[in-house]
Amino acid sequence: MNAAGIIFSNLHGRHIPELTRMRTMASVPFACRYRLIDFALSNMVNSGITNISVITHNNYRSLMDHIGSGKDWDMARRSGGIKLLPPYITANGNPMANALYSSRLEALKSISQSISELKEDYVVLSDCDVICNIDLADVLRDHVAHNADMTMVVKRLPVITAEEKSRVIVEADSNGRILDCEVRPQPGLREQNVGLNIWVITRTYLQSVVQDSIAHGYTSFTHDIVAKNATRRNFRVYRFDGPYGDMSSLAGYFKESMALLNNHASWDALFNVEQRPVLTHVRNSPPTKYAASARVRNCMIADGCRIEGKVENCIIFRGVRVSPNAVVKNSILFEDAYIGADADLNCVIADKSVVIRERVRLSGHPSLPFYIDKSTML
Amino acid sequence: MYKKKECVAMLLAGGQGSRLYTLTERVAKPAVPFGGKYRIIDFPLSNCVHSGIDTVGVLTQYQPLVLNEYIGNGQPWDLDRNYGGVMVLPPYQGKKGGDWYRGTANAIYQNLQFIRRYDPDYVLILSGDHIYNMDYSEMLEAHKQKGADATIAVIEVPLEEASRFGIMNTDEELRIVEFEEKPPQPKSNKASMGIYIFNTDVLTRYLIRDEADENSAKDFGKNIIPAMLEDGLKMYAYPFRGYWKDVGTLDSFWEANMDLLGDRPVFDLYSGKKIFSRTEARPPQIIGASAVLSDSLITEGCEIHGEVEHSVLFGDVRIEPGAVVRDSILMGNISVEAGAVIEYAIIDSDCTVGAKATVGKARRDGGKLTVIGAETEISPKQTVPDGVMVAAGSAEYKKEA
Numbered sequence: 001m002n003a004a005g006i007i008f009s010n011l012h013g014r015h016i017p018e019l020t021r022m023r024t025m026a027s028v029p030f031a032c033r034y035r036l037i038d039f040a041l042s043n044m045v046n047s048g049i050t051n052i053s054v055i056t057h058n059n060y061r062s063l064m065d066h067i068g069s070g071k072d073w074d075m076a077r078r079s080g081g082i083k084l085l086p087p088y089i090t091a092n093g094n095p096m097a098n099a100l101y102s103s104r105l106e107a108l109k110s111i112s113q114s115i116s117e118l119k120e121d122y123v124v125l126s127d128c129d130v131i132c133n134i135d136l137a138d139v140l141r142d143h144v145a146h147n148a149d150m151t152m153v154v155k156r157l158p159v160i161t162a163e164e165k166s167r168v169i170v171e172a173d174s175n176g177r178i179l180d181c182e183v184r185p186q187p188g189l190r191e192q193n194v195g196l197n198i199w200v201i202t203r204t205y206l207q208s209v210v211q212d213s214i215a216h217g218y219t220s221f222t223h224d225i226v227a228k229n230a231t232r233r234n235f236r237v238y239r240f241d242g243p244y245g246d247m248s249s250l251a252g253y254f255k256e257s258m259a260l261l262n263n264h265a266s267w268d269a270l271f272n273v274e275q276r277p278v279l280t281h282v283r284n285s286p287p288t289k290y291a292a293s294a295r296v297r298n299c300m301i302a303d304g305c306r307i308e309g310k311v312e313n314c315i316i317f318r319g320v321r322v323s324p325n326a327v328v329k330n331s332i333l334f335e336d337a338y339i340g341a342d343a344d345l346n347c348v349i350a351d352k353s354v355v356i357r358e359r360v361r362l363s364g365h366p367s368l369p370f371y372i373d374k375s376t377m378l
Numbered sequence: 379m380y381k382k383k384e385c386v387a388m389l390l391a392g393g394q395g396s397r398l399y400t401l402t403e404r405v406a407k408p409a410v411p412f413g414g415k416y417r418i419i420d421f422p423l424s425n426c427v428h429s430g431i432d433t434v435g436v437l438t439q440y441q442p443l444v445l446n447e448y449i450g451n452g453q454p455w456d457l458d459r460n461y462g463g464v465m466v467l468p469p470y471q472g473k474k475g476g477d478w479y480r481g482t483a484n485a486i487y488q489n490l491q492f493i494r495r496y497d498p499d500y501v502l503i504l505s506g507d508h509i510y511n512m513d514y515s516e517m518l519e520a521h522k523q524k525g526a527d528a529t530i531a532v533i534e535v536p537l538e539e540a541s542r543f544g545i546m547n548t549d550e551e552l553r554i555v556e557f558e559e560k561p562p563q564p565k566s567n568k569a570s571m572g573i574y575i576f577n578t579d580v581l582t583r584y585l586i587r588d589e590a591d592e593n594s595a596k597d598f599g600k601n602i603i604p605a606m607l608e609d610g611l612k613m614y615a616y617p618f619r620g621y622w623k624d625v626g627t628l629d630s631f632w633e634a635n636m637d638l639l640g641d642r643p644v645f646d647l648y649s650g651k652k653i654f655s656r657t658e659a660r661p662p663q664i665i666g667a668s669a670v671l672s673d674s675l676i677t678e679g680c681e682i683h684g685e686v687e688h689s690v691l692f693g694d695v696r697i698e699p700g701a702v703v704r705d706s707i708l709m710g711n712i713s714v715e716a717g718a719v720i721e722y723a724i725i726d727s728d729c730t731v732g733a734k735a736t737v738g739k740a741r742r743d744g745g746k747l748t749v750i751g752a753e754t755e756i757s758p759k760q761t762v763p764d765g766v767m768v769a770a771g772s773a774e775y776k777k778e779a
Contacts, residue, residue: 031661264664267661272661277658278661279659282657284652284653284655286675287415287647290671290676291641291673292673294672296665296669296671297665298667299665301662301676302663303662303677306648
């Protein structure tokens with residue numbers, strides 16, 4: 001595919017401060033064995049993109065650890081592959097010296113050097129927290145067929161809760177041409193084109209946008225580029241109808257995770273698509289071992305776990321141990337959590353390497369899951 | 379630039395493994411899946427890596443396609459190296475013609491050139507049909523300490539079973555005084571594990587000599603070891619204490635898989651060094667609301683809605699509601715439809731067991747092991763009696779009238 005990929009790894013970290021205190025949004029664990037960035041990366045790799053840049057911001061150690069050489073995505077390449085672009089603090093990238101970028105456009109400005117060196121005719125931009133399985137090659141075909149400057153992937157959704165207020169709403173004509181776009185729309189039941197934060201942009205246009213933004217001090221991709229130029233340039237929408245998830249709070253993360261557990265159709269549309277597997281870092285764990293005393297119902301479980309207790313409606317990451325007579329319900333346990341005998345957990349999100357001692361009882365509520373920080377011992 | 383390796387491993391992976399019948403119809407024995415997500419060859423390969431051996435020649439001959447693809451560039455085992463790494467060594471045509479591998483010794487003989495490229499002091503010979511976790515560097519240390527010409531790893535087996543193995547009779551210093559292949563009246567219970575360390579020059583000398591002998595079977599056990607003993611070389615046994623299992627028969631293959639189960643498994647995948655394998659990206663396992671699981675190993679990509687007891691399930695196995703799987707091994711990509719019952723069976727990959735079909739008979743009721751070859755479809759309500767073996771690729775299994 002004649003396109004390069006750029007992924008923003010850190011734009012929405014403030015949405016889930018609990019999970020991003022020690023990591024980027026891109027490396028937030030999700031669905032037993034994945035990190036959020038796996039979806040954006042896999043979408044690109046499965047569409048034939050072999051040159052991917054990941055713009056980092058801060059706290060990106062876990063992201064480097066996860067991506068490594070890129071070989072798990074078959075992206076350990078002599079040319080191209082996956083490149084992490086640590087943030088530049090430059091005069092032309094950011095008018096406030098010694099400050100990191102805070103918006104998508106500023107992030108692009110901060111890597112203007114890399115963007116100016118791109119050779120591919122098209123560029124796919126994607127946020128890191130786009131939980132979907134989309135054929136980007138088809139988006140590109142559509143973009144090329146209409147000779148567009150930019151194509152935005154959208155989904156028809158009602159904007160009904162306050163949580164979704166930061167979404168971008170796109171107004172398009174019947175031919176799919178963008179007329180206008182707005183941020184923080186009024187909630188309503190009507191289905192609208194909601195931007196999924198995935199774009200295809202013609203490379204030369206992206207390069208001119210970045211240079212122009214540096215010259216004029218533009219900071220907002222949506223306001224200064226999309227909305228301002230909608231009537232002058234050929235901007236289009238590409239409608240995606242598959243399941244899509246993103247999250248803007250810990251409760252949203254909890255809800256999005258649990259939704260997968262209870263909706264097999266969206267599970268299949270995300271994970272069991274022919275030719276488009278979701279790729280991730282391989283850990284070489286042994287198969288999960290269920291003891292004779294295990295009682296497991298309605299769970300998603302990764303490899304490398306040892307389950308001896310009772311587990312219901314849970315999402316269990318790699319290397320978790322649940323001891324005999326422990327009861328874990330409606331919870332999400334990240335990698336290497338240890339649950340002691342006779343412990344009782346409900347609506348808990350336990351971060352990596354949490355240890356819950358014997359007979360400890362903890363309960364949250366779906367609207368306010370009880371979060372336990374990384375490596376805590378309780 | 380030329381760099382020397384202290385020890386190079388040669389892994390004999392060319393055998394057919396004919397006693398695994400349908401499981402090795404299309405793949406070489408070392409490529410037979412094992413333990414939920416591994417293939418047999420992962421065990422010696424991972425052992426090499428954990429023992430600091432980074433140069434491994436894998437000698438292939440029988441059905442090498444799957445094995446070649448599986449080993450690839452060796453990346454899953456960290457054996458993709460600029461110098462050394464894992465290399466597949468099939469028989470080849472040279473200037474003086476070429477030949478198939480005629481016996482284990484001949485296979486190594488034909489690849490002496492490969493060994494010479496790395497100029498190793500020692501050569502470790504391994505076979506690709508054993509399940510175990512072993513640190514070869516300790517064995518090499520013992521070999522060096524004794525100043526041995528050859529060291530053979532041995533494991534103590536029950537004396538009544540010793541007549542099935544190659545038995546080493548040693549003195550108190552563990553020096554081998556006699557080697558007996560499958561002795562009717564064994565004098566010791568030290569069975570050869572088929573793991574040898576040789577000084578490279580000694581091995582080279584004996585391989586060349588053996589090659590010239592037209593009456594030789596070109597086999598390590600039958601020819602090379604006895605010839606070395608006869609010449610009074612310093613040969614030592616290296617006793618290994620740990621789990622080691624030859625998975626050369628269907629029964630032992632089934633047992634070795636079951637050895638991974640239980641609260642205190644005979645062979646624990648969770649203790650000791652990690653076994654590496656090439657894995658596909660699969661989604662996590664889904665355990666449905668109607669699933670009943672007990673004492674089993676289950677892998678990524680599985681979707682379980684039925685009952686699974688005392689079994690090993692590889693990736694992408696789907697068990698529908700009301701289906702029962704007990705005392706069985708289900709290799710990758712198998713569908714067990716609603717109400718089907720599988721008892722004491724090995725089912726190779728890419729099979730479907732139709733709704734309400736029955737495969738095998740409960741082990742506790744005296745059933746015999748049932749084996750279904752790859753890419754077989756068992757029709758709904760069909761019965762596959764216990765002890766039956768269905769050949770691979772039986773598009774649809776029908777009971778003979």
